[in-house]
Amino acid sequence: MGHLITLATCNLNQWALDFEGNRDRIVESIKIAKSKGARLRVGPELEVPGYGCLDHFLENDTYLHSWEMYASILTNEDTYDIVLDIGMPIVHKSRKYNCRILSYNGKILFIRPKIFLANDGNYREMRFFTPFLKTNTCEEYVLPRLIQKITGQVCVDFGDAVISTLDTAIGCETCEELFTPASPHIALSLDGVEIITNSSGSHHELRKLNTRMELISEATAKCGGIYLYANQKGCDGDRLYYDGCASIAVNGKIVAQGSQFSLDDVEVVTATVDLEDVRAYRSSISHGLQSRESPKYKRIHVPIELTPSSTTFDIKLKPTKIREIKYYLPEEEIAYGPACWLWDYVRRCKGSGFFLPLSGGIDSCATAVIVYSMCCLVVDAANNGNAQVIEDARRIANMEDDKDWKPTDPTELANKIFHTCFMGTTNSSNDTRSRSKELASKIGSYHVDLNMDSLVTAIVSIFEVATGKKPVFKIFGGSNIENLALQNIQARCRMVLAYLFAQLLPWTRGRTNTGGLLVLGSANVDEQLRGYLTKYDCSSADINPIGGISKTDLKKFIKFGVKRFDLPILQSFLDATPTAELEPITENYVQSDEIDMGMTYEELSIFGRLRKVSKCGPYSMFIKLLHEWSDVYKPRIIAEKVNRFFWYYAVNRHKQTVSTPSYHAEQYSPDDNRFDLRPFLINPAFPWARKKINEIVETLEMNDGEDKHHQLENMVLT
Template sequence: MSQLITLATCNLNQWALDFEGNRDRILESIKIAKEKNARLRVGPELEITGYGCLDHFLENDVCLHSWEMYGQIIKREETHGLILDIGMPILHNNVRYNCRLLSLDGKILVIRPKIWLANDGNYREMRFFTPWMKPGCVEDFTLPIAIQKITGQRTVKFGDAVIKTLDTCIGAETCEEIFTPQSPHIAMSLDGVEIITNSSGSHHELRKLDKRMDLILNATSRCGGIYLYSNQRGCDGDRLYYDGCALIAVNGKVVAQGSQFSLKDVEVVTATVDLEDVRSYRASVMSRGLQASLRDIKYERVDVPVELAEVSDRFNPAVSPTATRDVHYHTPEEEIALGPACWLWDYIRRCNGTGYFLPLSGGIDSCATAMIVYSMCRLVVKEIEEGNEQVLSDVRKITRSADDWVPKHPQDISSIIFHTCFMGTENSSTETRNRSKELSNEIGSYHVDFNMDKVVTSVVSLFEVATGKKPIYKIFGGSQIENLALQNIQARLRMVLAYLFAQLLPWVRGVKNSGGLLVLGSANVDECLRGYLTKYDCSSADINPIGGISKTDLKRFIAYATKEFKMPILDEFLNATPTAELEPITENYVQSDEIDMGMTYEELSVFGYLRKVEKCGPYSMFLKLLHQWSPKLTPAQVAEKVKRFFFFYAINRHKQTVITPSYHAENYSPDDNRFDLRPFLINPRFAWASKKIDAVVAECENKTHNLDVLSVD
């Protein structure tokens, strides 16, 4: 006999420390879930505080305000009638835990602390929280006095317990726990838990969603059961973009999936599932039955005397389980178009900004940045057309527009909030200047075009007067140090001018009651990794939407945008040779990025992946590439490239300490501030590793080598 139950999970765009706003979005999700007849509502990890509070979690005020918001939620009658799974930090016996609170009708059923914490990559949860290292164990937790008055309870169960209703059993795991080898859902499923929730704060990385989906679908295909995945969405105040994609899966099949990128602050995903399908699926696997009979953990059950499945639906032909569906994945090009665009939208609306300013050089990096801003404008128009009143209210506020203004085209928005500028010198080409102007015309940005030669000349003249020496370019007989100095002064003056124009352009345009514009950087992840940028040059900005994206992916994005946005001008950017245009152009010389760097962008991506993701030092990287790049390159050539990469990586590591905060999109990002924690003073020669590399090269070339160097291999 069918036992049908409607369940709800959600994507919420929470903001760190926005307690009242977070509360209201939680309330809205509960309202929608009830309207869809859901009996269980699951929200994201730490949804009351926002996930990205970081060291603010160390402030006891955060726990206090969380309880205040939680009390305001569960005391409202409109939140009763369904089980709520809500996340917040809790102090228990003077220890801070990352918790899920499950409640029904204003009564707390159980508090479940997170067992396995995320503590690598972008995450430092063990800096703020303590893991609950007692699987299957439960203690009594004394509620704050104010909550006791609301719930009428003095104590509730705290620990690794599950909820037993009259017709099913519900357990909770949190984010990182599904990524662990022995996930809690395994023991839960063997102990008869049929519905498992996962509340997550999982960020976007290019090509990452398939990993998350694989874990969820494998969990339910091996263990059987119903799995509700909830995730935060949006920029909650830092470099990460949480990409939503709330999901409901049954026995290894998806029955509901939310959007991955959207400007909606609240998105609720529901599905009607049959509990009997779970029981039939599990009972048909004999090995599962054997493992269940020998299970190590028997969870304490918190009895809840309610029936979640609707009795009236059992014989109602109009009600049926939600059909299975395929998982929807975006291409990497679509991810670049959507993820950073959503991040930029959250950033500008939450900082109460006036708009964005971008130095538009005519190269592919600044072009890609401009197209992401344009994509943001497209998303805003699309949401308005679909009736999103919050987005319409936000865009009117940002543009300082009238209450009846409704943008119809992306250019309507970009012409007000997006400002671009070509800062030319005598080293700039006509082609880059024209490309910048044409792109601005296409996307509708307010564009400024000027030459800055007089400013550059004045600074160089000042140096000449002060020292009696005049630096000249290398191609005219100058030294390398003179050459770099003359390039760097152009780049740094562009940064100064960018902030000048960003601050004053709204005033020039007569925008009242406005602050300055946010300056956008446009250095890609490969250039940051190599250090191929000037410290405090125009790569220094407020935020950088492409700082975590490789040059290769940016080219693919521009190729995609050419067709998707119907802009043939983008082909010119795609086919242009990457150049900084900081040295004079002559008949025999045009500056090239890849020649300057001594390596291609494709090679940089490989170096970055091996260094960060596969944790390779110079020697192990050389050995891997010796196999991958042979016979195309000789051992000596591979050795030279690896040494060159590590040399420039080391001498430029200090630049990452002041790098512009960037949208995190790539798993080999060199962002020094949190993701890539390495010293910035390193011996760039890596002397011992270099000797070992040389010994391998000598052996490959049948030459004598130092046996002591290779003896421990």
Template structure:
């Protein structure tokens, strides 16, 4: 015997505070779910407001507008006929909760507040919401008068409950709750809940998706059951990109999976599942039965006098259960090509921008940024050719090309939106200028090229007239102070020029109604961590697509793009020595990034991971690396590298306070505006930790540690 039911979940590209737009995308997802015969539709976390409202969640207006949008949804006959699971914030007894509202045919069944809130990394949910800590308890919620008039209900249950229809039982958990050790789905499954939904606002990080999918498949493999996962997708107004990948799993098998990166605003994923498979698997394990009988958690049932799967659909020979399918993962190189590209498209279309401006230096970082813009153009053109009317309308609006224009190749779009510039000085090489020019030609950006020596010379001359002293570079006999100052003049003037050209190039090109271009930064995560950039130089921009990506991953991405995008010019960027080109080139000297930094980019990635993810201070980092890097390096060399990293990290922390908002892609991002909350005034010597490190080095070298000025520490 079988008990078939069709279920729907979705990826929605919601936007913080875009109440009407969010409402329309929710309605579209419900319409598509109904068209597929679904009886249950699950949406992302906080889908009515958008997940990333942040401190706007503290405003009472937001709660009023949420109910107004929800009223418009449930009173529409088009939303009737299936069980709806919709996410929005709710104020209950003057306490703010992150909630799920479950309804059927215009009647609210109950409101389920989030129990475990995300409060680490990029998330600060406890700043806005209070967790519901009353396990398996329910209160009465007084509906707003607006809703009472529509539903003819005054009170609805509010709390930790489940829905019982005539033929199955449904429970809900929200995002973070899946990641906790004692997830709600465990108790729900032991109490007979067969279908579990999860509304999520989960962001993209490189190589992170597998963890999320492993948790879902493992949960349903151990507990049995059907699991519907819905997620936000796109940039909803912040540094994060929510990467979708809605899916449906049954007993540990994935039967439907949505895309991870896509420009579609609404994507609905459906599957037909057999509830008898759930019942059979659960009944097959004696230990599961014993745990169910002895479980102390018993959920209140919200009864619905209706079958979720009508009898006629259970035995329909034209309907079959969805088959298991392999889980699809993108490679890290594909993630870099797709994630930041989708994020940039959302940012550009939602700010109604004229396009992008990128200082294209001829190095691998700005090259990677340019190639990501090219990838964005490829995605847009692909969607236009596949009939995505929203993307086509946005492309026409941004390009100012008119209602009949359709881009045929990525270069058609890039020539309208993308502007690049090589800002040369006497310190620039012919190779970097040539690479910049050739890449711009391949991508089809509007490219300008100039020398700024006269501008740099004017600033130096002004200083000389004012002070009577003229700074010179170190290789010509100047001090380190003079050397840095002369480099920083060039870097900071490039920022000024970048914004000048970003404002005026649309005017030069006579773009109709053209405003300013968005300036793109191109400092990678390792340079930001080390502080190997000038404060307020051309790394200061509007947004930075690669600010959360390591140099190592960027190189792999460029190698991938050279083949996948058929761009042989990229090979030249891979083999070039990374250099800032801020010092004079002589027969005996060419500036090198890694020599300047005193560490390799690979080492920086390791330092960054240990500092942020492993929570290591100088002493514990040294101990970890002592085991990993010896005998390749001596204990003294390991100590020197660790101390040098923490010294430069500390003295450059202030740069993170003004760092360009970057696409978040790496676990060790140093962005202290959101992700890395640490002081920016730190003693860079880390004196006590350094003494303890020296003590270990002395022990390794067989020295008498009593000679060291270090207190004995157990």
């Protein structure tokens, strides 16, 4: 007879510092887990205060309120008869730790602090917490007085230990520890631990889930075992979207996987597994000898059984079958990730919807389609009976007085909460104006079409009166500086108009008791990297759902959206040449983004990944591209492209200091706020690197016809 056990993990949409809301979602997940027969429930990292508290983790209030919420969970009998693994921060010996608390029936079993902290990219855990480096060691932790009164315990074990029940052993990892080379799950498995939990706060990036799911599968593929992965889901108050996918793996195979993108605040994933499968798997692999030398963990004995007793046999209780892992294509991830992030943002900030300057270009088009995708997700959730979504939708759409109303059509919902505006000038084409109008009509947004020439002319006239000088466009004989200034004033006027319309459009529609609209930006990651945008123009907004997405991926998304959302109009956006439309159009000249930038969007993506992901400066980027592009470009052309990129990246770096908070979706994001920490005053010539590059170019040109790769090797070595 097998030893069957039902286990639960979950995705929770927690919100930083929403203590009571977070507690209620935790309790709801415990109730659902129990209703499914689970004997162990695992939750996300730091789920009590929310993972993204950032510097609020330096405040003592965060720790006090976390204990107060935990106390109410301990005293709630709905949380009894199941082992709980809950995440919250704890102060021990004046040091702050990121911890898991394991409990059963109102008693704390032990506290497991995080050993390896996430401290790169988006994460700065070492700023808030101390890593617990005393592996395989426990200390005594004196519980707060309010907990002592509830549990009758004065001290509990604090450290790197495992739970030993009458029928199995349970160990813990926390988020980053799955990704580290020396992951604790290996030593835990070698010491006989059969169930390993991982409580995570892992964010979404395009194509990242594959890596995470591989690691979850591999965690038990070598040594055998059961792995429970829990994750935060949703926007908890910052640029990141945590993408769920709570999972359960057995012996390297996935048996349960939660959703990656959904509007459900609480999602519980369960599986029934057989402990005998773990024992059989381990008997067939050569880990016995290694286990004799591996670390030994302190066992905290708990006299409970998680599996049915040997005298009980339930024919209905069956092991959960292995399943295929669900992956989305990148274009699908763009459709759903930023859409969920936008929904969380607008509902939690008590906004009335969104305002978007819809230019007729592919970037603002993609942003509009993401909002429409959000409306589709809201309608689907409402049709599935999600009461929280229905309540939020009523408030945002100003339909609170109609208790029978719920969103049933995404176009109707978009008309209530999404506002778009084409802000044309004499430099705008009829094509972009008509594309904007038709797209707005198809997705249902409340659309305004205007010309702002009089506004631009008035501002330029003020300058002319004050200085006696009238700037003209380059095409009419003006200088580069005049040309740029005349483009920038158009872009900046759009930002001013955007905020005016965002505040007053609801009022014009009779909604006097609602808040304003959130202004959406639509500069893509490549334009931000190159600095191809005007500081404080309409890229300056409240939030930007595409600020971390490349132009290449946005085009794939638009192509996907033609069929997914039944929007044939999107093809015309794909066919159009990307243009800012800030310079006059003549018979011989139409402004082009890629010509203006001096590089293609595809090249920008390559430069961006080499700069950020491969950690290349100008010299090493040039060397790499010499190898990769030698069949396409001559060395001097490659050098010019690299030098041009770094010049514009450096001179425009200051724009990132005020860049609109963007949905984080790419590893080469230039976001200055935590992710890409670099100075914003840099010598854009990079003179020493440029000198070394020029030396290589000149040598290669002198020896043209010889083996370039052999030459390059010798030059790099010297």
